[in-house]
Amino acid sequence: MTEYLIRRILTAAMIILAMMVIVFFGLNLIGDPVYLLVDPSANQAQIEEARRHLGLDQPIWTQFWIFVSNALHGDFGHSFVFNRPVFDVIMERLPATLELAAAAFVIALSVGLPAGLYAGLRPKSYLSRLIMGGSIFGFSLPSFWVGIVFILVFSVTLGWFPATGRGDTVSVFGIQWSFLTWDGLSHLFLPALNLSLTKMAIITRLTRAGTVEVASQDYVKFARAKGVRGPRLYIKHIGKNVMIPVVTVIGIELGHLIAYSVVTETIFAWPGIGRLIITSILSLDRPVVVAYLMMVTLLFVVINLVVDLLYVALDPRIRLGSVQD
Amino acid sequence: MTRELLEISGLKTHFFTRGGVARAVDGLDLQVGRGQIVALVGESGSGKTVAGFSILGLVSAPGRITEGRILLNGQDLVGKSDAEMARIRGDRIAMIFQDPMMTLNPVLRIDDQMIETIRIHDRKVSKVEARRRALEALREVGIPAPEARLRNYPHELSGGMRQRVAIAIALLNKPDLIIADEPTTALDVTIQAQILYLIRKLCEEHGTGFIWITHDLGVAAEIANRIAVMYAGRIVEEGPTDAVLDRPHHPYTEGLIRSLPEGQPRGAALFQIPGMTPSLLNLPEGCPFRPRCHRASEACRAMPPERVSAETRFRCFHPANAAEGALHELS
Numbered sequence: 268m269t270e271y272l273i274r275r276i277l278t279a280a281m282i283i284l285a286m287m288v289i290v291f292f293g294l295n296l297i298g299d300p301v302y303l304l305v306d307p308s309a310n311q312a313q314i315e316e317a318r319r320h321l322g323l324d325q326p327i328w329t330q331f332w333i334f335v336s337n338a339l340h341g342d343f344g345h346s347f348v349f350n351r352p353v354f355d356v357i358m359e360r361l362p363a364t365l366e367l368a369a370a371a372f373v374i375a376l377s378v379g380l381p382a383g384l385y386a387g388l389r390p391k392s393y394l395s396r397l398i399m400g401g402s403i404f405g406f407s408l409p410s411f412w413v414g415i416v417f418i419l420v421f422s423v424t425l426g427w428f429p430a431t432g433r434g435d436t437v438s439v440f441g442i443q444w445s446f447l448t449w450d451g452l453s454h455l456f457l458p459a460l461n462l463s464l465t466k467m468a469i470i471t472r473l474t475r476a477g478t479v480e481v482a483s484q485d486y487v488k489f490a491r492a493k494g495v496r497g498p499r500l501y502i503k504h505i506g507k508n509v510m511i512p513v514v515t516v517i518g519i520e521l522g523h524l525i526a527y528s529v530v531t532e533t534i535f536a537w538p539g540i541g542r543l544i545i546t547s548i549l550s551l552d553r554p555v556v557v558a559y560l561m562m563v564t565l566l567f568v569v570i571n572l573v574v575d576l577l578y579v580a581l582d583p584r585i586r587l588g589s590v591q592d
Numbered sequence: 593m594t595r596e597l598l599e600i601s602g603l604k605t606h607f608f609t610r611g612g613v614a615r616a617v618d619g620l621d622l623q624v625g626r627g628q629i630v631a632l633v634g635e636s637g638s639g640k641t642v643a644g645f646s647i648l649g650l651v652s653a654p655g656r657i658t659e660g661r662i663l664l665n666g667q668d669l670v671g672k673s674d675a676e677m678a679r680i681r682g683d684r685i686a687m688i689f690q691d692p693m694m695t696l697n698p699v700l701r702i703d704d705q706m707i708e709t710i711r712i713h714d715r716k717v718s719k720v721e722a723r724r725r726a727l728e729a730l731r732e733v734g735i736p737a738p739e740a741r742l743r744n745y746p747h748e749l750s751g752g753m754r755q756r757v758a759i760a761i762a763l764l765n766k767p768d769l770i771i772a773d774e775p776t777t778a779l780d781v782t783i784q785a786q787i788l789y790l791i792r793k794l795c796e797e798h799g800t801g802f803i804w805i806t807h808d809l810g811v812a813a814e815i816a817n818r819i820a821v822m823y824a825g826r827i828v829e830e831g832p833t834d835a836v837l838d839r840p841h842h843p844y845t846e847g848l849i850r851s852l853p854e855g856q857p858r859g860a861a862l863f864q865i866p867g868m869t870p871s872l873l874n875l876p877e878g879c880p881f882r883p884r885c886h887r888a889s890e891a892c893r894a895m896p897p898e899r900v901s902a903e904t905r906f907r908c909f910h911p912a913n914a915a916e917g918a919l920h921e922l923s
Contacts, residue, residue, distance in 0.1 A: 391653075485694035492648055492689075493709045493761065494682030496674065507699045582699055583745040 275575075279568040286564050287338075290557050291331050299323070300347050300551035321347055334557070343558040348547070353554045357540065357562065362442045363433060364532070364539035368524040370446065370459035371466065376517070378463075379470030384501060384509070386471070387478020398471060405468025414461045414534035421457060428457045431536035458535040462528060466520045473516055477509035484508075511582050518574035522567045595666055597801040598624040598647070598769055603660030603670075604825075605639075605646045607872075614872040616642040616655065618825035621898075622803075624769065629795055629802040631816035631833070633809060633848070637869045639825040640805045644771045647803070648687055649677035665768065683713040686762035688772040692755035692779070696746035702757055703742040706730075709764050729760040733790060752783035759787070763794065769801045776811060788815050809848055813837055821845045824870055824880035831904025841901060841911035843885050879907070887912075 301318050309317075318324050322333070337344060343353040382402075386395040422430035434454030436443035445451030481487065482505055490504045529541030540559065547555040578585050605617040616639040624630045634640045645651050647662055649669060662669040664684060669677065681687075689695040697705060706726035710717050717725075723742070730738035733756040746754055755775060762770050772791070776784040792815055795802050806812055812819050813833060820830040821844065829842040840846045847865040856862065867884035870876060876883055878893040885892070887910040896907045 485689055485691060486697040488650065489687070489689055489695040489758070490697065491650055491678075492681055492687040494678045494680075494712050495708065496678040499708070499712070503700070504697055508697070511699075583701075584698060584747045 275568075275572055279565070279572075282568060283561055283564050286560055287335070287557060288331075290560055291334065291553065292327065294551060294553045294556060295327055298551055300553065303550050304347055334554075338558075338561075344554040346547075346552055346555050348550050348552045348555075353558045356543070356555060357559055358442070360538060360540040360543045361562065362444065363537060364525060364528050364541060366444060366446060367455065367459055367462060367528055367531070367537060367539055368521070370455050371461075371463035371524055372521055374459055375463040375466035375470055375520075379467045380474055380513075382467075383471040383474025384478050384506065387475040387509075388482060388501060388505075390475075390479060395475075399475065402468040402471045405471070406465045408464075410461060410465065410530050411534055413464060414458075414531060417457050417461055418534070429454050430457070433538060458531050458537050461535070462524060462531045466524065469520060470513065470517065473513050474509055477512055478505060481505050481508045507581060511578065514574055514577050514581065518570050522563075522570055525566060526563060596623040597626045597628075597665065598622070598803075599661070599663040600643075600647070601661050601663075603643070603646060603662060604658045605642050605651055605655055606658050607655040609654055609873070612873045614655075615825050615875065616872055617646060618875075620660070620822075620825070620827060622820055622827060622830070624801040624803060626768070626801055627795055627799040628818065629792070629804055629816045630818045630820060631804045631806055631812035632820050632822055633806060633812050634822035635807060635869050637872065638822045639872075640822050641773055643822070644687065644773050644803065644805050647769075647771060648681055648685055649674070650681075679713065682709055682767075683765045684767055685769045685771065686765070686767040688755075688758050688762050688770065688775045690774040690777055692751050692758055692775075695758050696754055698746055700745075701742075702744050702746065702749075706742070706757075706761055706764060709761055713765055725764060726760075729763050730757070732763065732794070733757075733760045734786075735760070752779055752786075755779060755783075755787060756790075759790070759794075763798075766798060767800060769803070771803045771805070773805045774807070775804075777806070777808070784811070791815065809837070809852060821848070824875055825872065826880075826907065828881065828908070829904060829906040831906075835903035839904075839913045841904060841906045841913060842881075842908045843887050843910070843912060844881050845906075846912050847884075879909070 301314055301321065301323060304321075305314055305317050315324070322330060325333070334344060341354075343357075345351060346353050346356050349356055382398045386398045389395050418430045421428045432454060433443075433445045434450040434452075435448040436445050436451055437447040438444075439447070445455050487500070487504055490500055495504060527541075528537075528539055529545060531537065532539040532541040544556065544559050546552075547559070600620055600622040603617055603620040604615070607614040607616055618639070620639075620643055622630070622632070622643075632640045632643065642651065642655070646657055647669065649672065651657060657670055660670060664680070669680065672680075696702070703723060703726060706729070707719060707722040710722040710725055711719070726742060727738050730741060735741055735753065735756050741749065741753070741757070746757075749757065755778075759775070775791075776787050779787065788811065791802065794800065804812065804816060816833050818831065819833050819836040820827045821836070821842065822828070823844050829836060829840065829845045836845060837849060840849055844865070847863070850863040851865065853862055865884055870880055870883070879885070879888070879896050882888045882892045887908075889910065891909045896909050898905055898907055899911070900906075901911075
């Protein structure tokens, strides 16, 4: 187990390094950020001055080396555009996105798992057909359109939820959180629901498929022959087996929630990282892009690790460790 | 007549499919006494497994019991709610399945699966006490190092071990009746012999009634007190094991016995009953065995009534091995 964890951490470090190399040199090939930053009427001397100020006059290898050694000390440099430490810029925005993604994830799971389980156990009931029909809308309607409809119905017409921003926030460990106040929660609800719909549909369909398969297994019939029924049968005997394939997909989907939240953030004017990163890419703000991607990569690695550990918890036939085991 | 442990009369379990009504069990009569092993013998599709599930109330849609009575200790199980049946399942009636590799839940430990069987039927039993009973049951079915096995997951045990665990689970609440659906078919011959011996012993010791569903007449001959031969949803012949095997009356029973590989010269073709089991959706009129029967006559276009000889009862107009005078018709 320890050996497994060490190997995973080493692999993660390699992945992050590879990602850094690709993005760092790749962005360098796309264009020269200096021309986007200086006044269009600046003369050559002023351009050279700006270049020297940003450290872009150094050879790319040297720039990369400086970035990596600083990053190892926790310093990701300054944003070209904001002229502030990258870490601060990202930490202002990332918690909002994480909060949104986490809320969407919780909604998707708490609706998708029970709905899928029900639809799998009673495949012919009308409610099941409704669930399965609804799930098709869930993943085929474009997210931006659903977001606009939500705002129109729930904010403009009914006035139940606010349409934009994060609302009141509470500061915990220097980070602003919306979900700790009523106002923040009401601001969070619509964008989180909007972001969760696709995932909800996928989780529902996956859980249903798994449930249909597991429910026909002999061990479920055997459990019923022992007198097991009701929630114990559905959750313990069926649910635990259904979760094994579902967990894999859930892990990947959680990563997607964070990485692709930009549409929802734009529609609901949610001050998250998705929008920051799009503008940073367009303005070739290399330090922000690389640092953001490092964090997202790290997040994916952690999620995958958690998924692997969950497998072991769910399925006793799986053992982590070296090949010789 | 003394009350038997289990008395099934006129049981009909039909499946309402798009293609029509499949009469999987169509008028089944069967009695099982305490401590008695009854082998329910038949081909695939004869309705023997559905009969077993009907007793447990585990027939799933589109099938349901349409008629008949299933009396366990005089109490009718037909028409009980699922909640009432769940209290009986695993407590008064237990079941053992065919494939031991599939019957234990792969993600739950053996102790978990055993302890819950006790505690869902009796909340008052403590976990410690339930564990002690689980241990005792594992010991009873001859599992070595039962303490260690309790902490195992199913995949850590062999097929024979798992079937012993399944039998131990069936025994936990000392049921009155155990239904075993081909429990030794998936096991190799030595393990099969051990399990057969084990079940006979347990049956005698606890006075448990047993329905042994099988297609293997050899196994039936070895273990059963009585044999009931099933064909197209009905019992065509039933009686003490020796009587049925030595002096079969129904041509189908006779055919089954003749098709066993016994004493043929090497390389000689085995006897086989011509034709195939009829589709349950489209049973022939009258005796369902008529199209395959070498004794069939015009009379067989009507359903033969149940008749009794000295030892067995059967449904046939033209029985083999019988002096006509010794047979009487049941109304």
